[in-house]
Every structure is written in C-alpha cells, then in structure tokens.
Amino acid sequence: MAEIDTKAFEQDLIDRGYSRRQMGKVAALLGAGAAALRVTGAMAQQAAKPVEGAVRIGANECWTGPFPVAAEAAFKLVQEGNRYEPNDEHAKLFAAVAAVEGIPADRITAWPGSSDPLSRVAVAYASPTRGIVTGNPAYEAIWRTGDWLGAKVTKVPLTKDYAHDVKAMLAADPNAGVYYICSPNNPTGTMTPLADIQWLADNKPKDAILVVDEAYIHWFDGPNAAKMAASRDDVLILRTFSKLFGMAGMRLGLTFASPAIMEKMMRYDGGQVTAMLPMTAVACGTVSVAQADLIKARRAEMVANREMAIAHLRKKGIKVIPGSQANMFMVDWGKPAKAMQAAILAEKVQIGRNWPIWPNVSRVSVGSADEMKAFCDAIDKVWKA
Ligand SMILES: Cc1ncc(COP(=O)(O)O)c(C=O)c1O
Incomplete structure (x- = not known):
C-alpha cells in the first residue's frame, strides 16, 4: 500500500488549474477521506498475498462463506441489481441490528467494511495536536492513519492478562483525540x-472519542460494548461482517454512534460512501445477524478447532499466549517468528505476521478442522525445540 505523496498531490492540482481555495476543498474530500483509506485499506491487515495451494490461516478470515440462508438473500438482490435500492434494504438492516443489539436504529450506520470508519474516525478526531492511544500489540490500521495525519501515536503494552491497560493508556497521553480499544x-x-x-470513557477528555473495535465480538460468548453508543456522544463502536459472518470480500461493516459523531465523520464526503452500499452485502448482512443458532454453531466449531491446535502446540512444549476468545491465537516460538512463518509456509500453510513488540510471536488464524490439522502436521515437520 503506497504512502501518499502530499506534495505531488498538491502540485498535480495546481498544474490542472485549481486555485489554492479550490484545492482546500478537493484536499478535504480526497486527502482527508479517501487518501487515508488508501494507506490503511482493507487489504492492509494481510501479512502477505495468498500463496497458491497453501492453507490460508494468516488473515483472520472465516474458513467458509456466508450462512447459506444469507447467501440466498444476497443472490435475490443480484437479480434485482438494476435498482439502487429495491426495497428499503438499508432500513431492514438497521432494524435487524437494532433488534439484536438493543440500540436505536438511528445510531447504526453501515459501511463497506469497518476499515473506512476506522480511518475516518482518526481523521475526524486526531490531528498534529491531538494524538491517538492504542494497545500494543493491537490492530495497526489506526497507527498508519495517525502517522499519515502527523498525529502522535502512543502504543501502550497490554496488561499481564493481555487486556488493554486503560489507566496506563490515559496516563500516556491525557489529551489525546482518540483512544482505541480492540476487544477481542x-x-x-x-x-x-x-x-x-x-x-476510560468516563475519564478521557470530554471532547476525545473512545473507539471500541468489536470486529471479532461474534466469536465471544459474552457481553459487548454496543449499548455504550446508545447513550453517549463520545463512543464509537465498530463492527464487521468480515469475520464470523464470512463476508470479507463482500464488504459490510457497521458503526454504532450518535448522529453528531456521524456528522463529524462524514464532513468530507457528505455520507456518500455509506449511502451507496452494494445491496447484495446489505441483504446478506440483514439475514446473517438474526441467525442466533447458526452463529452459536459456527462459534463452537471455531472454538473446537482453535483448542485442538493449541493443545497440539502445548503438547510439544510450544508456548501459546493464553485467553483468546476469537478466531486467532498467538504462538511464542522462543525464536524469530519470521523464520518460523517461512518454514511453515514451505509446508504449504500460511500463518500470520508478528508484531514488532513481540518478534518471536506469530499470529495464527483459526481455520476449518482440516486446515488446523494441516497446521499441526506442518508443525510436526518443522518444529525443533
Ligand atoms: C480489529 C480489526 N478491525 C477492523 C478490521 C477491518 O476489517 P473490514 O474492513 O474487513 O471490516 C480488521 C480486519 O482484519 C480487524 O482485524
């Protein structure tokens, strides 16, 4: 993903006859909005391009696609693809999500994935004078947006239980514009x-925003933070259909937040992105969220696959970071993770990347039972204590 060359971007506009004043408008639209997305786009989370013929357990995707009943709903919308919005599909999505989450429909907004609002909230609330605070290790997309904005990005190590250390996060930058928690x-x-x-919501500066990224929450059988967005004006919840719902390539995400926050986040494009979503994804998501039994079954399948692989590693004396509630876990090899990743890839299994703070630790995504068996077989071949 290329870094944006702001000088070249400005020069191009001048060469094309834009005045400085007009340039400001274009920069607001493209520079602050779209360009931020280009440096933090949806593919950025992938450690590497998929390797042909390899088992793909490196990008935290689901091992399978949408629930069949949801895919059917999407296909129906393919057949009605001549209409921008055949039958109030957005409103149906918001009603379905509101019913599941117990929050008002007017606090729910849909996006082509959650990467866009994640970048956008940083653009709206951080600046060269108001920083961004995150955990470490954490999902790095907002680090890149912060760097691009020229905002200070403060990365605070997780607690010994691998939770966000909220008190240390506030102490590290008490006047930040964005506090980012990713849970799971x-x-x-x-x-x-x-x-x-x-x-953290109650103690951060009043005009800062708390972003709670719940991309993986459907894998966790317990409470979530959604209701905080129902009553507050300074909390944004991010959700995605790219994980448990198996829709990463279809692109659908949600934010839960007050209308005032949304207005701020859309000042650069007037809501164009959220108003023009693919109806196939919207219909697929609407049916997906209501499938309580199927969600439970997919979660149980993932947990069984995850725990099988973790038990296999531990039996060999390999350390696994405890406590994952999502479709990923971290393996501490006790030696450079990049070399282990390459050795496992040579066995046609593509695991995830490592984070600079933990150079010996790889992230492994949870795939199907067969995929996790292939991972265990690869470990048997390459592991030397
Ligand atoms: C924590 C987290 N947030 C957001 C995203 C963005 O995903 P998407 O744009 O597909 O919703 C990802 C993707 O891996 C993620 O891991």
Missing part, C-alpha cells in the same frame, strides 16, 4: 473487561 484484541484475541472500557 487483534492479534491476541483477548478481551478487555467492559468495566475498564467504561472507565
């Missing part, structure tokens, strides 16, 4: 207790 956390899969998330 990517890459550790670990939860931050709701009481800690609430504490």
Whole structure:
C-alpha cells in the first residue's frame, strides 16, 4: 500500500488549474477521506498475498462463506441489481441490528467494511495536536492513519492478562483525540473487561472519542460494548461482517454512534460512501445477524478447532499466549517468528505476521478442522525445540 505523496498531490492540482481555495476543498474530500483509506485499506491487515495451494490461516478470515440462508438473500438482490435500492434494504438492516443489539436504529450506520470508519474516525478526531492511544500489540490500521495525519501515536503494552491497560493508556497521553480499544484484541484475541472500557470513557477528555473495535465480538460468548453508543456522544463502536459472518470480500461493516459523531465523520464526503452500499452485502448482512443458532454453531466449531491446535502446540512444549476468545491465537516460538512463518509456509500453510513488540510471536488464524490439522502436521515437520 503506497504512502501518499502530499506534495505531488498538491502540485498535480495546481498544474490542472485549481486555485489554492479550490484545492482546500478537493484536499478535504480526497486527502482527508479517501487518501487515508488508501494507506490503511482493507487489504492492509494481510501479512502477505495468498500463496497458491497453501492453507490460508494468516488473515483472520472465516474458513467458509456466508450462512447459506444469507447467501440466498444476497443472490435475490443480484437479480434485482438494476435498482439502487429495491426495497428499503438499508432500513431492514438497521432494524435487524437494532433488534439484536438493543440500540436505536438511528445510531447504526453501515459501511463497506469497518476499515473506512476506522480511518475516518482518526481523521475526524486526531490531528498534529491531538494524538491517538492504542494497545500494543493491537490492530495497526489506526497507527498508519495517525502517522499519515502527523498525529502522535502512543502504543501502550497490554496488561499481564493481555487486556488493554486503560489507566496506563490515559496516563500516556491525557489529551489525546482518540483512544482505541480492540476487544477481542487483534492479534491476541483477548478481551478487555467492559468495566475498564467504561472507565476510560468516563475519564478521557470530554471532547476525545473512545473507539471500541468489536470486529471479532461474534466469536465471544459474552457481553459487548454496543449499548455504550446508545447513550453517549463520545463512543464509537465498530463492527464487521468480515469475520464470523464470512463476508470479507463482500464488504459490510457497521458503526454504532450518535448522529453528531456521524456528522463529524462524514464532513468530507457528505455520507456518500455509506449511502451507496452494494445491496447484495446489505441483504446478506440483514439475514446473517438474526441467525442466533447458526452463529452459536459456527462459534463452537471455531472454538473446537482453535483448542485442538493449541493443545497440539502445548503438547510439544510450544508456548501459546493464553485467553483468546476469537478466531486467532498467538504462538511464542522462543525464536524469530519470521523464520518460523517461512518454514511453515514451505509446508504449504500460511500463518500470520508478528508484531514488532513481540518478534518471536506469530499470529495464527483459526481455520476449518482440516486446515488446523494441516497446521499441526506442518508443525510436526518443522518444529525443533
Ligand atoms: C480489529 C480489526 N478491525 C477492523 C478490521 C477491518 O476489517 P473490514 O474492513 O474487513 O471490516 C480488521 C480486519 O482484519 C480487524 O482485524
């Protein structure tokens, strides 16, 4: 993903006859909005391009696609693809999500995945004078947006239980514009207790925003932070259909937030992105969220596959970071993770990347039972203590 060359971008506009004043408008639209997305786009989370013929357990995707009943709903919309919005599909999605989450429909907004609002909230609330605070390791997309904005990005190590250390996060930058919590956390899969998330919401500066990224929450059988967005004006919850719902390539995400927050986040494009979503994805998501039994079954399947692989590693004396509640876990090889990743790839299994703070630790995504068996077989071949 190329870094944006702001000078070249400005020069191009001048060469094309834009005045400085007009340039400001274009920069607001493309520079602050779209360009931020280009440096933090949806593919950025992938450690590498998929390797042909390899088992793909490196990008935290689901091992299978949408629930069949949801895919059917999407196909129906393919056949009605001549209409921008055949039958109030957005409203149906918001009603379905509101019913599941117990929050008002007017606090729910849909996006082509959650990468866009994740970048956008940083653009709206961070700046060269108001930084961004995250855990470490954490999902790095917002680090890149912060760097691009020229905002200070402060990365605070997780606690010994691999939760976000909310008190240390506030102390590290008491006047930040954005505090970002990912729960379950990517890459550790670990939860931050709701009481800690609430504490940070109550103690951060009033005009800062707390972003709670719940991309992986459907894998966790327990409470979530959604309701915080129902009553507050300074909390944004991010959700995605790219994980448990198996829709990464279809692109659908959600934010839960007050209308005032949304207005701020859409000032660069007037809501164009959220108003023009593919109806196939919207219909697929609407049916997906209501499938309580199928969600439970897919979660149980993932947990069984994850625990089988973790038990296999531990039996060999390989350390696994404890406490994952999501479709990923971290393996501490006790030696450079990049070399282990390459050795496992040579056995046609593509695992995830490592984070600079933990150079000996790889993230492994949870695939199907067969895929996790292939991972265990690869470990048997390459592991030397
Ligand atoms: C924590 C987290 N947030 C957001 C995203 C963005 O995903 P998407 O744009 O597909 O919703 C990802 C993707 O891996 C993620 O891990």
